[in-house]
Amino acid sequence: MASENTKGEPSAPPSYQEPPGGPYQHEPPPNYEPPKEGYQSGCYSGYPPQQGYQTIYTQQPTVIVMNESSFGPTPKHTVCQHCRAEIDTSITYQVGGLTWLAAGMLCLFGSWMGCCLLPFCMPCTMNVVHDCPVCHQYLGTFYRLE
Numbered sequence: 035m036a037s038e039n040t041k042g043e044p045s046a047p048p049s050y051q052e053p054p055g056g057p058y059q060h061e062p063p064p065n066y067e068p069p070k071e072g073y074q075s076g077c078y079s080g081y082p083p084q085q086g087y088q089t090i091y092t093q094q095p096t097v098i099v100m101n102e103s104s105f106g107p108t109p110k111h112t113v114c115q116h117c118r119a120e121i122d123t124s125i126t127y128q129v130g131g132l133t134w135l136a137a138g139m140l141c142l143f144g145s146w147m148g149c150c151l152l153p154f155c156m157p158c159t160m161n162v163v164h165d166c167p168v169c170h171q172y173l174g175t176f177y178r179l180e
């Protein structure tokens with residue numbers, strides 16, 4: 035008995051019916067389209083960049099430079115890149131970073147009266163410049179301290 039109360043009466047459909055042939059008719063809407071095409075052809079730049087567009091710079095200057103790190107503090111037996119002669123490099127000493135560092139260290143430890151200039155007379159603290167004894171071209175430098 036209680037179940038019938040919840041069900042209620044079946045509501046009859048409203049008697050809605052269009053007047054046939056009435057003056058009011060549903061006209062089909064005009065050819066209205068959302069502006070989808072104009073939107074897509076706009077400045078939409080969300081696409082990923084093309085792969086083949088980037089330019090890869092792989093050209094390197096072909097400068098014949100010997101590996102300066104191969105030079106040591108002593109003359110090296112090598113072939114000159116300039117005159118193609120088989121030579122032993124002639125070395126000259128040059129004041130480098132370690133020279134100044136050693137001089138600064140001596141100054142800090144109180145070695146004054148010109149003792150701080152001692153590293154400038156010590157080849158073991160100086161860079162070694164390698165030259166070709168034949169053509170006197172610069173070949174490389176051995177750096178004590180980069």
Ligand SMILES: [Zn+2]
Nearest residue numbers: 114117166169
């Ligand atoms: Zn040479």
